[in-house]
Amino acid sequence: MKVTLERNHLLKSLSHVHRVVERRNTYPILANVLFKASDDKVELRATDLDIEVTEAIPAMVSTAGTTTIPAHTLYEIVRKLSDGAEVRLETDGGEQMVLTSGRSRFNLQCLSPDSFPDLKSGSFSHEFSMPAAALRELIERTQFAISNEETRYYLNGIYFHAVSSSAGGTVLRAVATDGHRMARAEIDAPAGSEGMTGIIVPKKTVGEVQKLLDGADGDVAVEVSDTKIRFTVGSVVLLSKLIEGTFPDYDRVTPKNNDKQMNVDRAAFATAVDRVSTIASERGGKAVKLSARDGLLELSVTNPDHGTASEELAVEFDTDGFEIGFNARYLLDIVGQIRSESAVFMFNDAGSPTLVRDEGETRALYVLMPMRV
Numbered sequence: 001m002k003v004t005l006e007r008n009h010l011l012k013s014l015s016h017v018h019r020v021v022e023r024r025n026t027y028p029i030l031a032n033v034l035f036k037a038s039d040d041k042v043e044l045r046a047t048d049l050d051i052e053v054t055e056a057i058p059a060m061v062s063t064a065g066t067t068t069i070p071a072h073t074l075y076e077i078v079r080k081l082s083d084g085a086e087v088r089l090e091t092d093g094g095e096q097m098v099l100t101s102g103r104s105r106f107n108l109q110c111l112s113p114d115s116f117p118d119l120k121s122g123s124f125s126h127e128f129s130m131p132a133a134a135l136r137e138l139i140e141r142t143q144f145a146i147s148n149e150e151t152r153y154y155l156n157g158i159y160f161h162a163v164s165s166s167a168g169g170t171v172l173r174a175v176a177t178d179g180h181r182m183a184r185a186e187i188d189a190p191a192g193s194e195g196m197t198g199i200i201v202p203k204k205t206v207g208e209v210q211k212l213l214d215g216a217d218g219d220v221a222v223e224v225s226d227t228k229i230r231f232t233v234g235s236v237v238l239l240s241k242l243i244e245g246t247f248p249d250y251d252r253v254t255p256k257n258n259d260k261q262m263n264v265d266r267a268a269f270a271t272a273v274d275r276v277s278t279i280a281s282e283r284g285g286k287a288v289k290l291s292a293r294d295g296l297l298e299l300s301v302t303n304p305d306h307g308t309a310s311e312e313l314a315v316e317f318d319t320d321g322f323e324i325g326f327n328a329r330y331l332l333d334i335v336g337q338i339r340s341e342s343a344v345f346m347f348n349d350a351g352s353p354t355l356v357r358d359e360g361e362t363r364a365l366y367v368l369m370p371m372r373v
Helices: 007-020 071-079 132-140 148-153 202-213 266-279 329-334
Strands: 001-007 032-038 041-047 049-059 060-061 064-071 086-091 096-101 104-109 124-131 157-164 170-177 179-188 199-202 218-223 228-233 236-241 260-265 286-295 294-304 308-315 322-327 340-349 354-358 364-368
Touching: 001 007, 001 049, 007 032, 007 041, 007 049, 007 086, 007 202, 032 060, 032 071, 049 202, 064 071, 064 104, 071 104, 124 132, 132 157, 132 179, 132 202, 132 218, 157 202, 179 329, 199 202, 199 236, 202 228, 202 236, 228 354, 260 266, 266 286, 266 294, 266 308, 266 329, 266 340, 286 329, 322 329, 322 340, 329 364
Parallel strands: none
Antiparallel strands: 001 060, 001 086, 032 041, 032 064, 041 049, 049 236, 086 096, 096 104, 124 218, 157 170, 157 199, 170 179, 179 364, 218 228, 228 236, 260 340, 286 294, 286 322, 294 308, 340 354, 354 364
């Protein structure tokens, strides 16, 4: 194989594919990126056996061929080359690749591509396109609530499914929960997604897709089967296995009878929670107490080892004498997703889940379990 590439093109592609490669691998081949040179392009592919990322970039191919090169080492070399430099890659069919650029020269160990795994895609039952901005919003508004608890593996991702909307029509809904909080967001269902059964997209896949969507314009092609999902973002194709399992009935835990409404300035509330939680104890679950009375909301924290903190805010609240406690970090995560100037809290009682949403917008909602304080 003998090819010449532009350093910036190669670096951008490597930044997309090398991220799925784990630093430690049982199988040495999984530490490598596959290079396949033919015609006027080079195809790069990397996998961890659960996710596979592929991208083709333009190249001057003098001699076609295929090999595999250590992914992270190659990425670091190319990253440190001069901007706009020309990169030449050459193998003689042996176990080494020679990389030259300007006065720099590297000899890299290669592994035979014969044993490089291929994550077979199979056939897809649903295919549709959606704006990159819409997919980005679904992910951004829900991914923070994904669970890291391995025993409940079915919570280690975002649950996507098409569902009938209460306002009529069909929506594509994304849901994530860790048992302490739940995030739900939806958009009008793209043509072709109707009837799509629920799928759980793994956390690592969600993170990789989110990075690919950063700055992306136009549409994203999505293909779904019972076991895999494939995203095409520009020239990058990401294929991933889905989590096998049953996502819990999130509708059952979504509050329906929370009739105590509080409107509070989002930015001021977030700042106040952050301030008073400074002395909150991790042992106590970073608990902050909210006490509403006479149009004022008091946020307070008591830590036997460090003291107390409190702050008051003006709020609109139709009930007096109400107290409830929350984990400060969870509260900040949810308020951080509110886009309107005011955050709307819907309470039932101090022991029941609280509903949080934007003012005047129902496409996203959040559920937070209270704490005893």
